[in-house]
Amino acid sequence: MxxxxxxxxxxxxxxxxxxxxxxxxxxxxxxxxxxxxxxxxxxxxxxxxxxxxxxxxxxxxxxxxxxxxxxxxxxxxxxxxxxxxxxxxxxxxxxxxxxxxxxxxxxxxxxxxxxxxxxxxxxxxxxxxxxxxxxxxxxxxxxxxVTKGGVKTISLDENLECKSVKGLYFIGEVLDITGMLGGYNLHFAFASALKVASALKNN
CATH class of the missing domain: 2.40.30.10 (Translation factors)
Incomplete structure (x- = not known):
């Protein structure tokens, strides 16, 4: 939610x-x-x-x-x-x-x-x-x-791929991760996208 x-x-x-x-x-x-x-x-x-x-x-x-x-x-x-x-x-x-x-x-x-x-x-x-x-x-x-709530990180691996559905990744605000003011949420959106992009490239 x-x-x-x-x-x-x-x-x-x-x-x-x-x-x-x-x-x-x-x-x-x-x-x-x-x-x-x-x-x-x-x-x-x-x-x-x-x-x-x-x-x-x-x-x-x-x-x-x-x-x-x-x-x-x-x-x-x-x-x-x-x-x-x-x-x-x-x-x-x-x-x-x-x-x-x-x-x-x-x-x-x-x-x-x-x-x-x-x-x-x-x-x-x-x-x-x-x-x-x-x-x-x-x-x-x-x-x-921003929004609060979303996909729990415990259901993902280190590459933000869903453990139960191979090939399904989650990034940014869709995850249950929210930071305070100061650019942290924007930084996480880009950082998580880069993490997933790297994982897809290596696969």
């Missing part, structure tokens, strides 16, 4: 405020927890009219299986700096002002100094260090960089 990979996430109602930030980008840490391990990706996050995308999100999508993800929107900013800030949040936080204001509006808060918020409001603001949410889904195949 094939599924979209290296793809952005659409959002559910609670995160519709993301859509109001279309075009805004920022640096963040994105964490995906699977059954046995945690995967963290650092890089740019881009808000779109459909949800959220960008390099960190695309790489994280490789490990997402209809569950929650966590984004640290302030990976290089400490809670101490937040607590000690005397200015309005939009001036203190190293985030696009448009993002901060939209975040506050979504939670019914005003732009003021951290010490002016009550404890419940402070807890909401601290979610910027660990914002958990469940995507509604992905942007689909039409927006995906």
């Amino acid at each position: 094939f599924t979209p990979a290296l793809v952005g996430f659409s959002v559910q109602k609670d995160e519709f405020w993301f859509k109001e930030l279309s075009g805004v980008s920022l640096s963040a840490d994105v964490v995906i927890n699977t059954k046995n391990e945690s995967h963290k990706f650092s890089g740019d996050v881009l808000f779109t009219h459909r949800g959220i995308s960008g390099p960190a999100i695309l790489n994280a999508s490789l490990f997402w299986h209809k569950g929650r993800i966590c984004i640290n929107f302030l990976p290089k900013f400490s809670e101490e700096n937040l607590v000690n800030g005397k200015k309005q949040l939009s001036s203190v936080l190293p985030l696009p002002k448009r993002f901060v204001l939209e975040f506050l509006i979504n939670f019914g808060l005003k732009d003021r100094a951290y010490y002016e918020f009550n404890d419940d409001e402070k807890s909401i603001i601290k979610r910027l260090f660990a914002y958990h949410f469940a995507p509604a889904g992905t942007f689909g195949f039409e927006r995906a960089e």
Whole structure:
């Protein structure tokens, strides 16, 4: 079975405020927890009219299986700096002002100094260090960089020939091999094609 990979996430109602930030980008840490391990990706996050995308999100999508993800929107900013800030949040936080204001509006808060918020409001603001949410889904195949899934490598020999059907070879994305952003998938497509071409030539 094939599924979209290296793809952005659409959002559910609670995160519709993301859509109001279309075009805004920022640096963040994105964490995906699977059954046995945690995967963290650092890089740019881009808000779109459909949800959220960008390099960190695309790489994280490789490990997402209809569950929650966590984004640290302030990976290089400490809670101490937040607590000690005397200015309005939009001036203190190293985030696009448009993002901060939209975040506050979504939670019914005003732009003021951290010490002016009550404890419940402070807890909401601290979610910027660990914002958990469940995507509604992905942007689909039409927006995906690659696909995930395909022919299992265990069924092939070292020349990518099917063990059970002689003369049948598989290359590129049809195989259950998917790399992160950075040209790895394109490189594998060419490398696997060269491997099969060499095997056919030698036969």
